[in-house]
Amino acid sequence: MSDEAAVDRPATTGAGLGPQPVPHGLGTSLPSDDTGAKAEGTFPYAADLWAEGLLWAAVLRSPHPHARIVSIDTSHARAMPGVRMVVTHEDVPGSPLHGRGRADRPVFASEVVRHHGEPIAAVAADHPDTARMAAAAVIVEYEVLPPVTDPEQAFEAEPLHPDGNLIRHIPLRHGDPEAVGEIVVEGLYRVGRQDPAPIGAEAGLAVPRPDGGVELYLASTDPHGDRDTVAACLGLPADRVRIVVTGVPGATADREDQGFQLPLGLLALKTGRPVKLGASREESFLGHAHRHPTLLRYRHHADATGRLVKVEAQILLDAGAYADTSADALAAAVSFACGPYVVPNAFIEGWAVRTNNPPSGHVRGEGAMQVCAAHEAQLDKIARRLDLDPAEVRMRNVLATGDVLPTGQTVTCPAPVAELLAAVRDAPLPPLPKDLPEEEWMLPGGPEGAGDPGAVRRGVGYGVGMVHLLGAEGTDEVSTATVKVQGGVATVLCAAVETGQGFTTLARQIVQETLGVEEVRVAPVDTDQPPAGPGCRGRHTWVSAGAVERAAKMVRTQLLQPLAHKFGMSTELLQIADGKITSYDGVLSTTVAEELEGKELWATAQCRPHPTEPLDEAGQGDAFVGMAFCAIRAVVDVDIEIGAVRVVELSVAQDVGRVLNPAQLEARIEAGVTQGVGIALTENLRSPRGLVRHPDLTGYALPTTLDAPDIRIVKLVEERDVVAPFGAKAAGSVPVVASPAAVASAVRAATGRPVNRLPIRPQAAVVTAAR
Numbered sequence: 151m152s153d154e155a156a157v158d159r160p161a162t163t164g165a166g167l168g169p170q171p172v173p174h175g176l177g178t179s180l181p182s183d184d185t186g187a188k189a190e191g192t193f194p195y196a197a198d199l200w201a202e203g204l205l206w207a208a209v210l211r212s213p214h215p216h217a218r219i220v221s222i223d224t225s226h227a228r229a230m231p232g233v234r235m236v237v238t239h240e241d242v243p244g245s246p247l248h249g250r251g252r253a254d255r256p257v258f259a260s261e262v263v264r265h266h267g268e269p270i271a272a273v274a275a276d277h278p279d280t281a282r283m284a285a286a287a288v289i290v291e292y293e294v295l296p297p298v299t300d301p302e303q304a305f306e307a308e309p310l311h312p313d314g315n316l317i318r319h320i321p322l323r324h325g326d327p328e329a330v331g332e333i334v335v336e337g338l339y340r341v342g343r344q345d346p347a348p349i350g351a352e353a354g355l356a357v358p359r360p361d362g363g364v365e366l367y368l369a370s371t372d373p374h375g376d377r378d379t380v381a382a383c384l385g386l387p388a389d390r391v392r393i394v395v396t397g398v399p400g401a402t403a404d405r406e407d408q409g410f411q412l413p414l415g416l417l418a419l420k421t422g423r424p425v426k427l428g429a430s431r432e433e434s435f436l437g438h439a440h441r442h443p444t445l446l447r448y449r450h451h452a453d454a455t456g457r458l459v460k461v462e463a464q465i466l467l468d469a470g471a472y473a474d475t476s477a478d479a480l481a482a483a484v485s486f487a488c489g490p491y492v493v494p495n496a497f498i499e500g501w502a503v504r505t506n507n508p509p510s511g512h513v514r515g516e517g518a519m520q521v522c523a524a525h526e527a528q529l530d531k532i533a534r535r536l537d538l539d540p541a542e543v544r545m546r547n548v549l550a551t552g553d554v555l556p557t558g559q560t561v562t563c564p565a566p567v568a569e570l571l572a573a574v575r576d577a578p579l580p581p582l583p584k585d586l587p588e589e590e591w592m593l594p595g596g597p598e599g600a601g602d603p604g605a606v607r608r609g610v611g612y613g614v615g616m617v618h619l620l621g622a623e624g625t626d627e628v629s630t631a632t633v634k635v636q637g638g639v640a641t642v643l644c645a646a647v648e649t650g651q652g653f654t655t656l657a658r659q660i661v662q663e664t665l666g667v668e669e670v671r672v673a674p675v676d677t678d679q680p681p682a683g684p685g686c687r688g689r690h691t692w693v694s695a696g697a698v699e700r701a702a703k704m705v706r707t708q709l710l711q712p713l714a715h716k717f718g719m720s721t722e723l724l725q726i727a728d729g730k731i732t733s734y735d736g737v738l739s740t741t742v743a744e745e746l747e748g749k750e751l752w753a754t755a756q757c758r759p760h761p762t763e764p765l766d767e768a769g770q771g772d773a774f775v776g777m778a779f780c781a782i783r784a785v786v787d788v789d790i791e792i793g794a795v796r797v798v799e800l801s802v803a804q805d806v807g808r809v810l811n812p813a814q815l816e817a818r819i820e821a822g823v824t825q826g827v828g829i830a831l832t833e834n835l836r837s838p839r840g841l842v843r844h845p846d847l848t849g850y851a852l853p854t855t856l857d858a859p860d861i862r863i864v865k866l867v868e869e870r871d872v873v874a875p876f877g878a879k880a881a882g883s884v885p886v887v888a889s890p891a892a893v894a895s896a897v898r899a900a901t902g903r904p905v906n907r908l909p910i911r912p913q914a915a916v917v918t919a920a921r
Contacts, residue, residue: 175663176876179813182655183672184397196369196396197353201424204355205234205274207417208281209410209427210288211436212263212270215299215506215840216310217292219261224271227284232276235420236288237413244385248408250375250511252473254313257383257412263292264310264471265506266841267436272413274425297506297840301445301468304503310471317469317502318477320484322769324556325495331451331459335531339448339524340907342834343468344441346513347852350399351434352410355426356418363390364415369398371647372684376411377677383412384419391415395675401649401685407437435845439474439511440835442467442502444483444520450528451495456536456543460495461488461528461556465521467502467510474511476502481623482517484769485557489525490567490616490779491547496556498769506840512686514825515617515887522615523908526891530611530898540612540895541575541783548614549779558770563777564869566805570781571614573803573865580785580799580860582608592856594787594794601789607917608798611895613782615888618774619688619880623764627689627775630680631697633661633705634752638743640667640702645675645682646694651882652814653690657698659811664702665709666726666742680754688778688880691810696757696875704753709745713738760873776871779805780884782823784892788900793912797827797859797893804863807871807879818881820861826889828853834909 174180187193224236239246239260246260247253259268271288275281298307304315355367363386370376373393381391410429417425429437444467451460465483469476484500533543548567554560583591583606593601620627631644640661648654658670673679682694710721713731723734732739765771783801788794800823809815832851836843844850870877890908898905901915 174659174668176659176810178659179811180655180659182652183658193397195350195353195399196355196367197350197428199355199367199396199426201355201357203423205276205417205421205423205425206278206281207414207425207427208273208278208285209269209413209433210271210285211267211433212259213266214263214292214294215266216295216297217263218295219259219263220291220293222271223289226289227273227287230280230284230287232280233273233284234276235274235417236271236284237416237420238271241416241420242383245382248379248383248412249472249474250408251475251477254311255409255472257409265508266837267433267508268471269409269413272417274417274421299505299507299837299840301466301503301505304505310504310506315504317473317504318480320480320500320765320769322484322496322498322556324497324558324770325460327497329451329460329495332454333452333532333535334449335528335535336449337524337527337531337906339446339527341444341520341523342909343443343508343837344513344829344833345435345835345850346438347847347850348400351429351431352407352438353428354411354414355424356414357424358418358422359390361390363392364418365392365394366411366415367394367396368411370395371398371401371649371686373645373647373675373677374681375684376408379408380411380415384415393677395647398647398649410437431847432845435835435850436508436842439509439513441513441516442469442476442479442510442520443507444468446520446524448524448528450532452532456532456538456546458491458493458547461493463487463498465498465500468505468507469502470505470507470509472504472509474509475516476510478622479516481765481773482618483521485555485773486518486616487521487525488556489522490549490565490614492549492553493556498556507837508835508842514822515883518615518617519829519887519890522613522887522891523894526613526895527906530895541571544612544614545571557765557773559772559774561777563871564805564807565777565779566867566869567614567779567781569867570779570803570805570865574612574781574783574801577783577801577862577864579610583787592796594789594796595792601792601794605789605791606787607790607900609786609788609896609898609900611784611892611897611899613784613888613890613892613895615884615891616777616779617883617887619776619778620692620759621687622762622773624762627683627693628756628758629682629693629697630754630756631694631701632752632754633698633701634750635665635667635705635746636750638667638669638746640665640670641673642670642698643673643679644694644698645677645679646690647675647685649685651685651690651818652811653694655814656691656695656810660695660698661702664699664706666729668729687883691878691880692874693757693759697755699875700755700757701753704755705751708751708753713745757875776874776879778879778884780888782885782888782892784889784896786893786896786900788897788915790901790915790917793915795831795897795910795915799860799862800889800892801862801864802885803865803867804881804884805867805869805879806881807874808868808877809866810876810878815866815881816863819863819885822882822885823861823889824853824858826886827857827859827893829908830890830893831909832857
């Protein structure tokens, strides 16, 4: 991290000074209260849970991407010693279908399997090995069908689902279709399938209740949504299903596969005993949703100075077998297809289609990431045609507050895109290899890179991206929180799940600052609490933290009202700071602890942002509550003979609204950038003919420590969004969107090759003349 954006780290000890106070309140780097437990290995995850009389579950999954089920014979599995229950589609008591965006996915396949790894049956047994052997003993007779794996073929193929192959089509029309530019550039781009690859695979424990209901202990990121799905499929009222959220071992998407939770709950109800299921890494890859593979065709028109005149694009998302959140991802892709630039005329066609490929769904920056890779490549082409610096072409077109998006929505939030781009453009470049001692220079391919140093070329490129915050197109975003204070200790109750984004730390900071109470606890999450919604798109930084703030302010009023009444003044004339309550004139001075003694105060509040509207038949509408922006400059070294790429440095400038916790913010940005490097260079879950190839962490190449570049945060723009609580913007998604585009841009600069596919394959970075 650069000196310009250096933040103070929390200090708890000082040399010769003894223990130092831990910082608290907004704007400080308050550490997470579970850091020690996670480091020591004592933090409770779902995989660690146990219950008396526990049974173990296993799921039988389809080995085919597309097949008709002729018969299912469970008799051999049922006859095995130690097997307590085998369930199939015939045993589902409620709705046979489920799904996050649309209920179109069966709990168990009954007539047709539509993707590799689709659940067919589940088993509960006394021992995990017995459960796995029993699942393998279920005999399924298949009539294998030809899979549809090319999303372009889905338009003409026979319907793969009763709802058809087309999930959504969005035609966006903005401006004059006859407009043309003096410069026209075209491109065809492909983005591969990224897996969220959480550090811990799915696991859960289901416990039957005396009232005929069930409790599920899961690493859920949307407990109330999961509860409603489980209740519907198990034929139970929602109040007889309880989800208890255990520790979430990493989440950059909807990490919990609902198809994993449903067999677990069903087996517990059928056996009347607790049932535990821990997915293997292979099952995790096969079951949960991935980033949408995307095909993008672009045509940009610009005038002789490089200013954009018109953008035409076709965007095709591969949703896999089921709809999930593909309609939402498509809306983001189409709406942000032109990027954070002023485009007077835009004509975009977007489709999301079903195939027999693995399921796609919500992953950080869905839709926006794919189109960013394409629109940034197009701007590089314009710069090359006009012999302009790539940063200058972008600077001539950047979006600002008050400009209009191609959807017709006016950008009312802060949009300091020019400031961000200028910051990364003007940041000092890292030294060239010839200026470094030999032992400090890593060749592309690793410390012992196989290439010839004479074949290494350096490239500098840019990625400028945007994302929307919260849900879109009329989504009712709301969260509820309760703040209680008793005995000088504050407790926050909110069903916002801590997924690594830092919500629990932020909630503590809010209460500390508002009430002057140093000890703040955040209660564990379960569905007995009011809903807070899913943990994605920065929701909890906005709506859940906003609800905590409102509840804390209500408690503050309860605390101050007796004092204000006693001294004949309003509560607005009293302030709380450093654990003390003082009046504006200094007449009143007391401590928060004294005023709280013997009292129990509490309040519940909601936060609901202003409403949005769906895109109309021309792709027009005020669909988004807010937006965030990021600019990244990438510096890469490329061995142009073997195509190896090393990302030397990524310089980041980001629009954050307000820094609430400097250390957490830095970590979120660095994590997002690193995830983007994976998309750019290594991560692609391959599925030839619909069969997932190498569904493990050996075959799926995540970035390692050696792949992570130096990340310099050169600027954080704190221009507060007046409609957001605290004025802050979520920070985790937009670096993921911009960094792959920046890396690809830098490789183009180093090689002169078009680089139109992510991840970048070695052959795309080879310069033939160098051989």
